[in-house]
Amino acid sequence: MLLKVENLQAKIDEKQILKGLNLEVKAGEVHAIMGPNGAGKSTLASVLAGRDDYEVTAGTVDFDGEDLLELAPDERARKGLFLAFQYPVEIPGVSNKLFMQTALNGVRAEQGLPPLDMFDFDEYAKDKIELLDMRADLLERSVNVGFSGGEKKRNDIFQMALLAPKLCILDETDSGLDIDALGLVANGINTLRSPDRGFIVVTHYQRLLNYIKPDHVHVLYNGQIIKSGGFELVHELEEFGYDGIVQKHEQAQ
Amino acid sequence: MADSAQITELNSAGTQYQEIDSLLSKNKNYKEGFFTTTTVETFAKGLDEATVRAISAKKNEPEWMLNFRLKAFNHWLTMEEPHWAKLLYVPLDYQEYSYYSAPECSACDGSADSAENEIDPEVAKAFAELGVPLTGDDSNVAVDAIFDSISVSTTKREDLLELGIIFCSFSEAVHDYPELVQKYMGTVVPYHDNFFAALNSAVASDGTFVYIPENVRCPLDLSTYFRINEAKTGQFERTIVVADKGSYVSYLEGCSAPARDTYQLHAAVVEVVVLEDAEVKYSTVQNWYPGDDDCQGGILNFVTKRGICEGKNSKLSWTQAETGSAITWKYPSCILKGDNSIGEFYSVALTNRRQQADTGTKMIHIGKNTSSTIIAKGLSAGRSENTYRGLVKILPSADGARNFTQCDSMLIGNQCGAHTFPYIEVENATAQVEHEATTSRIGDDQLFYCKQRGISEQDAISMIVNGFCKDVLSELPLEFAQEAEELLSLSLEGSVG
Ligand SMILES: Nc1ncnc2c1ncn2[C@@H]1O[C@H](COP(=O)(O)OP(=O)(O)OP(=O)(O)O)[C@@H](O)[C@H]1O
Ligand SMILES: [Mg+2]
Numbered sequence: 001m002l003l004k005v006e007n008l009q010a011k012i013d014e015k016q017i018l019k020g021l022n023l024e025v026k027a028g029e030v031h032a033i034m035g036p037n038g039a040g041k042s043t044l045a046s047v048l049a050g051r052d053d054y055e056v057t058a059g060t061v062d063f064d065g066e067d068l069l070e071l072a073p074d075e076r077a078r079k080g081l082f083l084a085f086q087y088p089v090e091i092p093g094v095s096n097k098l099f100m101q102t103a104l105n106g107v108r109a110e111q112g113l114p115p116l117d118m119f120d121f122d123e124y125a126k127d128k129i130e131l132l133d134m135r136a137d138l139l140e141r142s143v144n145v146g147f148s149g150g151e152k153k154r155n156d157i158f159q160m161a162l163l164a165p166k167l168c169i170l171d172e173t174d175s176g177l178d179i180d181a182l183g184l185v186a187n188g189i190n191t192l193r194s195p196d197r198g199f200i201v202v203t204h205y206q207r208l209l210n211y212i213k214p215d216h217v218h219v220l221y222n223g224q225i226i227k228s229g230g231f232e233l234v235h236e237l238e239e240f241g242y243d244g245i246v247q248k249h250e251q252a253q
Numbered sequence: 254m255a256d257s258a259q260i261t262e263l264n265s266a267g268t269q270y271q272e273i274d275s276l277l278s279k280n281k282n283y284k285e286g287f288f289t290t291t292t293v294e295t296f297a298k299g300l301d302e303a304t305v306r307a308i309s310a311k312k313n314e315p316e317w318m319l320n321f322r323l324k325a326f327n328h329w330l331t332m333e334e335p336h337w338a339k340l341l342y343v344p345l346d347y348q349e350y351s352y353y354s355a356p357e358c359s360a361c362d363g364s365a366d367s368a369e370n371e372i373d374p375e376v377a378k379a380f381a382e383l384g385v386p387l388t389g390d391d392s393n394v395a396v397d398a399i400f401d402s403i404s405v406s407t408t409k410r411e412d413l414l415e416l417g418i419i420f421c422s423f424s425e426a427v428h429d430y431p432e433l434v435q436k437y438m439g440t441v442v443p444y445h446d447n448f449f450a451a452l453n454s455a456v457a458s459d460g461t462f463v464y465i466p467e468n469v470r471c472p473l474d475l476s477t478y479f480r481i482n483e484a485k486t487g488q489f490e491r492t493i494v495v496a497d498k499g500s501y502v503s504y505l506e507g508c509s510a511p512a513r514d515t516y517q518l519h520a521a522v523v524e525v526v527v528l529e530d531a532e533v534k535y536s537t538v539q540n541w542y543p544g545d546d547d548c549q550g551g552i553l554n555f556v557t558k559r560g561i562c563e564g565k566n567s568k569l570s571w572t573q574a575e576t577g578s579a580i581t582w583k584y585p586s587c588i589l590k591g592d593n594s595i596g597e598f599y600s601v602a603l604t605n606r607r608q609q610a611d612t613g614t615k616m617i618h619i620g621k622n623t624s625s626t627i628i629a630k631g632l633s634a635g636r637s638e639n640t641y642r643g644l645v646k647i648l649p650s651a652d653g654a655r656n657f658t659q660c661d662s663m664l665i666g667n668q669c670g671a672h673t674f675p676y677i678e679v680e681n682a683t684a685q686v687e688h689e690a691t692t693s694r695i696g697d698d699q700l701f702y703c704k705q706r707g708i709s710e711q712d713a714i715s716m717i718v719n720g721f722c723k724d725v726l727s728e729l730p731l732e733f734a735q736e737a738e739e740l741l742s743l744s745l746e747g748s749v750g
Contacts, residue, residue: 049701049705050704050705051701053697072704073701073704073705074703074704074705074707074708074709074710077704077705077706077707078707082705083705085702085705088702089696089698089699089701089702090699091699091702091703091716091717091720092720092721093719093720093721093722093723093724094716094717094719094720098716099703099706099708099716100706102708102712102716103706103707103708106706106707106708106709107707110707142720159706163706163707
């Protein structure tokens, strides 16, 4: 098991957001998480990545045999947990190259690999730049500064491709992408799919999922996963919305 | 018609920065904090006319220099210590400082030629530890090394002299080039300019004298390294840089002092004269001892730096990275007198713990089509206060003058302050003055983004800070830029690897 979340509860500023969430992701699987605004999807992603604004009040998370909640956020990242942000952040004056070379060498050190120098890094980054059709001057530019919304998202997927993590969490990476960019991002994800890598894809739309065909689909509502299924669940949601599922869930309570 | 563009006052508040705060409050290891023990001659504490005469006598000075000192001293007695800056300090007791201290074996005979051959071994060791090359082997830079009140070594002097370039200590210049010193000393910063300039004029210790003759491009960076060693002494450096017509020089300045528990005083005066078609690039990395956690014992740094672009098409560029001192009071300025002359000020000022910095520039436009650029980056962390204070003044004669000012402040932590006082006085309707200012903080979002990519918090902070200062650091000569980058990280990271 790559990721095992059990009864996860978390709050922020005294507001309980996650209310006993369970989720299991095996290596090689792609999980989609859908759910209405404010359900707690980004919260789940943030808690898994270790953002300290959130307080975990109960539950456990096992990541590849380790107690994830015991690890600092940068350790989690170096051990292979990656989050593509709903809103990627700008860092003025810091080049993508310096940023990603530092990041990659951190991951490599964790794996006992020697660091890549500037030239090796350029070489290594070249394919990934093409894969996501990033602009040629990408590495020289400051991290996300002056990037359009879509470019920022693509840059996150580019970073994901560079770091080759074990678990990729994508928080609404498809929002705000035009059709071509969506294709590039989906292609990037599909290229990275492998038997020893897992994905959690948070999205509101069927579009991306049509491209990447998730193995499992979950509905997150009010801090819990209230329904799980296969790809057919996506169609059900597209057709009937969350109402039916939510009502059934509330009646069952 | 004076007006001040958007005076901003910003104090960060809130508690979301505790993590950064605790990181920053770790004891910074000031690696230049060691102390050299050697035989020194140090004057007893106190300042009166006799002290001024004694300093002058110690340096075997000619009458005109003594007179300059005395005039300044008598004027200083009539002045009051300024407290208009956003700096809190108790009035200094000027009788509590010693105004002359020198390692003995180079102080023994006033002429410095001998000093070059017989540097006190302990002093030589100190400079070696600081990475200052005294042997002259390093081919890219010539160094004037100043230890407390005197210059102990000036490298590459002869090589430079072959090109007609004068590079020596100020004391030597008084002896060897009296006409030049008299011609320029006090012309840019008169002895009565301000309290600290008057004090400096009275008790000036040592500094550097640079003269670049017509149409000579100085092939090396010239540099001065200032070291304060003795406790409770003041250092009053006096530096003059003159670039004659069509010449060019890049001058660098670095400084440090031992960790002490009592404040040490540094009041410098720097005068730069740039003639027609000449260019001077003046870079400073200031790393004076900032004091303990409460900045007790740090250097009090009151500096008057000013240059005049005297001739047509002349250019003066100040670049500074200020990370040290308990208190910094410093406004390197340009008087743009020659038509088409250019003034530049690039500054990074970082304050941490209880450091206070009030720094900026003055650009005085007199000539036609003069232009100036100001890029100031203030970084405040800990419980420090960081102020940018600038004046752009366009006189009626300055047709077509232009200024661009950008002041960016970054707050790190939750108890520091950033303040911006950009004064603009325009007396010519054809002038164009642009001012941009931003205030940001190292946000949790940025830090988390870095950490999520596997970058440690310390690396992330230093990366973000250096990114913020990039426009300015890129103006520094390469080796200096690297040093400045390291200093920034060091001052913030609170530990040395
Ligand atoms: N600092 C905070 N204080 C109180 N409530 C908060 C805070 N931050 C987030 N929340 C609340 O937590 C809930 C979950 O937010 P989250 O961002 O996880 O939702 P989401 O499922 O990602 O929504 P969306 O689809 O809109 O991105 C929301 O109701 C939000 O208002
Ligand atoms: Mg969200």
